[in-house]
Amino acid sequence: MTARPSRRVLIVAVEFPPVKGIGRLRPLKFCQHLQALGWETAVLTLTEGDMQPVDRTTLDEIPDGTRVFRVPLPRPRERLVLAVKRLLGRGRPVDAEATGAVPGNESVPGPVTHAASASGLISSVKRGVAWMDRFIHRHVQIPDDLVLWWPPAVRQGVRIVDEFRPDVILATAPHFTSLIVGAHLSRRTGVPWVADYRDLWTGDVLRAWVPAWRQRLELALERRVVSTAGAVVTVSGPKTEVMRGRLPRLPDEALVTITNGYDPEEFEGVEPEGQTPGVLRIVYAGRLFKNRRGYELLEAAGGLLWERPDLAGRFRFEYYGGRAPEIVARMDELVTRHGLEPVFRFFPDVPYRRSKALQKGADVLLLIVDGGETTSGVIPGKLFEYIAAGRPILCVAEEGATPEIIRRGRLGWVERPGDVAGIQARLARILDAEDGVFDPDQDYVRGFERRHLVTRLARVLEQVAAGGPR
Structure with a gap:
């Protein structure tokens, strides 16, 4: 039987190992699973050290056979x-x-x-x-602080296209400069491209600081850039609907939802870390910044200990990752006010391998979803990491895509931001073992395995490659 000829995809992704952030996982896993489906992959990204934080052990995650082209950021x-x-x-x-x-x-x-x-x-x-x-x-830095990377990335990208001969270009964002690079490479080389949104470009909860005049400017820029894509992929249904309204000239079938996901084998063989007999450990793995804060958790814990001193020493919150200075100040004030020094412990960022061990050793994993105008469409990549860790999730979020996944998958509990009384009552029920046994719906959860999701992405890439540039 004649072997099926391979396809080739060039992925433009500024977040890629050795960058440690969770944004690196989507393009990284695309490479891994597309190769298994017969695609050759190459990545156009930043030079090592041009983005922080860095964890050089993540370089080992890059699949064999993936070619990585690095272009320095002008400074x-x-x-x-x-x-x-x-x-x-x-x-x-x-x-x-x-x-x-x-x-x-x-x-x-x-x-x-x-x-x-x-x-x-x-x-x-x-x-x-x-x-x-x-x-x-x-x-000046419009759309983001990597805008100066655009010209050299396109110049080198044209040479990479000549050498690698991709059938399609996939640009994943943020940073949104990646989408500009993808669009320009497509125009310069004739290779069709696909835009992949992990977050929204304009109107996203993490970009609420952008002034109104700049939002209008960036929305016009976004429409001009992304309307040239053969397909637009987002990580949630609500975000897909936002893009459908934003790009009315794109056909419905060109707008596709492919969530982030998980690989069950990633946590196989990981030894749990931190288990403490008699103490319920609630672990948060990630950063706190901008609209991701969770002050209500400290107030709820303080209220619970005031009402039930018998629970002192029976539970502990552990945070592994950075905190913005203003969040540190507010949390320190709440810790002092409620006498929570033994209950809330804050640690620096840890290597990814240790983060997985800490997640697997937790009794409960804490997920805080960014609040804001478009929060209903936010599904943190951390959610799927937590699913792979196999521990119950306590989620603080407004109604939307993330609470829906947690409830349908029977993955844990959801409480509303600011609902101190509700969170306090939930903590009490968890400690009193009144909330039932953790029992995920495995059939539903398996739908988020990356091998299934990237199979859908491969079909999108095939269709765009076959149709040529728009």
């Missing part, structure tokens, strides 16, 4: 810092935290007298750089 800001250092001569360099200078590259401090004479200039430069950063972030 004019660093050139400005170097120019300031030259201006100051042998004086002390501008503070690395204020300027973004790379530790280890500082000049040797000069005499104290010279440093003192330059201190006023240094302070002025710090203020100027900080103001410039804020201005550029808000008014």
Whole structure:
């Protein structure tokens, strides 16, 4: 029997190993499972170190046979810092935290007298750089802070297309600069492309800070860029409907929902970590920032211990990952007010392998869904990681796609944001073992295995490749 000729796909993804964030998993798993379906894969991404946080052990996750092309991100800001250092001569360099200078590259401090004479200039430069950063972030870096990657990525991408000869280009976002790169590569080379949305470009809950004038500008840019795609894929039904209204000229069949998913084998052989007899451990694995906060959990725990001191020492919340400074301040205030020092423990970010061990060793996994205008369509990638870990989930979220999956899959419990009394009562029932046995609907949950989801993606890529560019 003659072997089926392979197809080739070039994936544009700025979040890719060694980047540690969960956004890396979608393009990474596309590569893995598309190869099993007879596709050759290549990835166009950033140079190592151009995005943080980094976990170099994730490089081992890249499937054999996946070609990775890395293009550096231009950094004019660093050139400005170097120019300031030259201006100051042998004086002390501008503070690395204020300027973004790379530790280890500082000049040797000069005499104290010279440093003192330059201190006023240094302070002025710090203020100027900080103001410039804020201005550029808000008014210039459109659609995001990787916009300067677009021209070199397209230039090198054209050469990669000539070499790799893909049948289709898949650009996944965020960052939304990836979609611009995908569209321009398609126009320059004639290779059709597919836009893949993990988050919405405009109107997303994590981009609520974008001012109204810029939202209008980016919406126009989005329509112009994405309307050239052969298909648009999103991670949830509500997001697909948003895009359907945003891109009315695309046919219905060109808008497809393919959620994130999980691989059952990822947690096979992982030894649980942190199990503590007599203590119910509620583990959160991820970052807290912007609209992902969960203050009501601290207030609920404080109220529960006030009413039932007998529960002291019987439960503990553990957070593994970063917290935005304003969230740290508010949480510290709540911890102090309610005397929750033994109950809430905060740890730095941990390597992915250890994160899986901590998840598997948890009694309950905590999921906090970002709040905002489009929260109904948010399905955190962390949800599927939790499903693979096989532990019950306590979810704090408004009604939408994520609560629907948790309820239909019998994966745990859902409480509304801000409902301190409801969360307090839920914690009490969990501790008193009154909420039943964790009993997932395996037939439903298996539908989120990545091998099934990427099979659907392969069909989309086949159709777009066969139809040519729009």
